[in-house]
Amino acid sequence: MQKVQFTETVLRDANQSLIATRLPYYKFAPILETMDDAGYYSLECWGGATFDTCLRYLDEDPWERLRNIRATVKNTRLQMLLRGQNILGYKHYPDDVVKTFVERSVANGIDVIRIFDALNDLRNLDSAVTETVRNKAVAQVAVAYTTSPVHSLENYVRLIKRIEEMGATELCIKDMAGVMSPSEAYNLVRAVKSESKLRLNLHTHCTTGLAYMTLLKAVEAGADIIDTCVSCFSGGTSQASTNTLLYALTQLGCETDLKADKAKEINDFFKPIQAEYIASGLLDPKVMGTDADALVYQIPGGMLSNLVSQLKSVNAMDRFDEVLAEVPRVRRDLGYPPLVTPSSQFVGAQAAQNVISGERYKQISKEVKGYLKGEYGTPPGIVNPELISKALGGELPFTGRFADILEPGMERGKLNAGPLARSVEDVLSYIIFPQIALDYFAKREEIEKNVVPYNITRKE
Ligand code: CO
Numbered sequence: 001m002q003k004v005q006f007t008e009t010v011l012r013d014a015n016q017s018l019i020a021t022r023l024p025y026y027k028f029a030p031i032l033e034t035m036d037d038a039g040y041y042s043l044e045c046w047g048g049a050t051f052d053t054c055l056r057y058l059d060e061d062p063w064e065r066l067r068n069i070r071a072t073v074k075n076t077r078l079q080m081l082l083r084g085q086n087i088l089g090y091k092h093y094p095d096d097v098v099k100t101f102v103e104r105s106v107a108n109g110i111d112v113i114r115i116f117d118a119l120n121d122l123r124n125l126d127s128a129v130t131e132t133v134r135n136k137a138v139a140q141v142a143v144a145y146t147t148s149p150v151h152s153l154e155n156y157v158r159l160i161k162r163i164e165e166m167g168a169t170e171l172c173i174k175d176m177a178g179v180m181s182p183s184e185a186y187n188l189v190r191a192v193k194s195e196s197k198l199r200l201n202l203h204t205h206c207t208t209g210l211a212y213m214t215l216l217k218a219v220e221a222g223a224d225i226i227d228t229c230v231s232c233f234s235g236g237t238s239q240a241s242t243n244t245l246l247y248a249l250t251q252l253g254c255e256t257d258l259k260a261d262k263a264k265e266i267n268d269f270f271k272p273i274q275a276e277y278i279a280s281g282l283l284d285p286k287v288m289g290t291d292a293d294a295l296v297y298q299i300p301g302g303m304l305s306n307l308v309s310q311l312k313s314v315n316a317m318d319r320f321d322e323v324l325a326e327v328p329r330v331r332r333d334l335g336y337p338p339l340v341t342p343s344s345q346f347v348g349a350q351a352a353q354n355v356i357s358g359e360r361y362k363q364i365s366k367e368v369k370g371y372l373k374g375e376y377g378t379p380p381g382i383v384n385p386e387l388i389s390k391a392l393g394g395e396l397p398f399t400g401r402f403a404d405i406l407e408p409g410m411e412r413g414k415l416n417a418g419p420l421a422r423s424v425e426d427v428l429s430y431i432i433f434p435q436i437a438l439d440y441f442a443k444r445e446e447i448e449k450n451v452v453p454y455n456i457t458r459k460e
Pocket of ligand 1: 013175203205
């Protein structure tokens with residue numbers, strides 16, 4: 001009988017997709033022990049946007065959060081999401097910083113690192129994968145899934161073969177916008193499973209309503225692990241429900257280690273938290289609905305909320321539909337990058353800029369210029385040559401591996417992080433989010449002066 005395992009995403013992706021990653025540690029701490037006993041393959045609990053929000057909004061040290069989770073979750077694998085050479089930031093970092101970050105993540109408790117690159121440029125995965133394996137953690141390498149005239153099943157299978165050759169321990173197909181259809185999932189998973197013996201995870205979102213069908217077909221085709229979320233934080237821009245899929249897949253004869261009674265207990269625990277976020281307005285019921293338009297625009301959840309706040313800030317919400325229609329055009333001009341952090345951010349911002357200013361590419365953002373210069377890697381398709389000459393003048397794009405021309409960053413980071421940085425972990429926080437980390441370090445001094453375990457006593 002086929003075995004299916006579950007990765008629970010409530011602490012990371014669902015948190016990020018539905019409530020802007022605003023779930024503080026003290027709110028979920030009481031359920032960690034139950035989560036550890038439930039029989040999940042892993043708990044996705046760190047990385048992605050959690051790192052940034054801990055420092056920026058929650059007055060939490062992300063490293064301390066990880067150590068706290070690890071102290072309670074003794075048996076289940078802890079998983080994080082890492083943006084390859086972007087680490088958890090929005091630009092490329094030098095190799096010594098990437099390697100130190102990976103080494104410290106494992107040392108603080110991470111077992112599985114899901115590593116991806118927005119452009120699927122394998123040169124941007126290499127350092128992180130090598131270092132993850134060297135530290136004896138699981139390097140689950142993800143391909144960012146998108147559909148476009150330059151993306152095909154054959155290309156994805158070839159890419160995944162190369163990922164296996166580069167030393168990945170596990171594979172993941174990452175459908176961040178929820179655009180993968182059941183038939184695409186079935187064909188791709190089957191093709192990958194016939195080429196590779198590695199365990200395969202399918203990651204998708206409910207945004208377009210396809211997720212349950214897509215996951216079912218993926219399991220039928222041999223997917224080993226699926227990403228799901230407790231039902232009260234499932235749906236919409238989040239993952240499909242753990243509890244529902246467990247019920248359906250068990251009935252279909254799949255074997256799994258996940259216990260239904262524990263999964264129910266965890267869901268019950270999160271129900272009042274979900275209600276609280278709805279009441280405060282942070283969880284907008286709109287993001288929990290189904291949006292088939294996303295099949296055309298391919299906009300992941302986080303990008304949508306960024307676009308809305310960008311348009312609101314210049315009083316241009318009435319241009320929202322025009323901006324949505326401009327996104328696929330900008331994407332075509334840029335050679336069809338998958339829309340995932342950081343490309344989702346700068347494609348969206350450029351599309352908004354093009355509409356608001358009334359002239360396409362009147363202003364070209366620093367990030368789009370960087371992309372055209374080759375600072376993020378090689379675009380999947382052909383970039384509009386007019387746009388290149390407009391953005392770069394006569395300058396030729398860089399075609400090498402961008403991190404190769406970056407100066408090492410750890411020593412300089414140590415010098416600049418200042419006296420309040422207490423550890424290598426603090427230096428890493430500083431290198432990735434300099435000002436935000438410095439503000440947090442100062443706040444931490446205050447918090448420690450005033451209260452005992454602040455993450456337990458503190459009120460919002
Ligand atoms: Co996701």
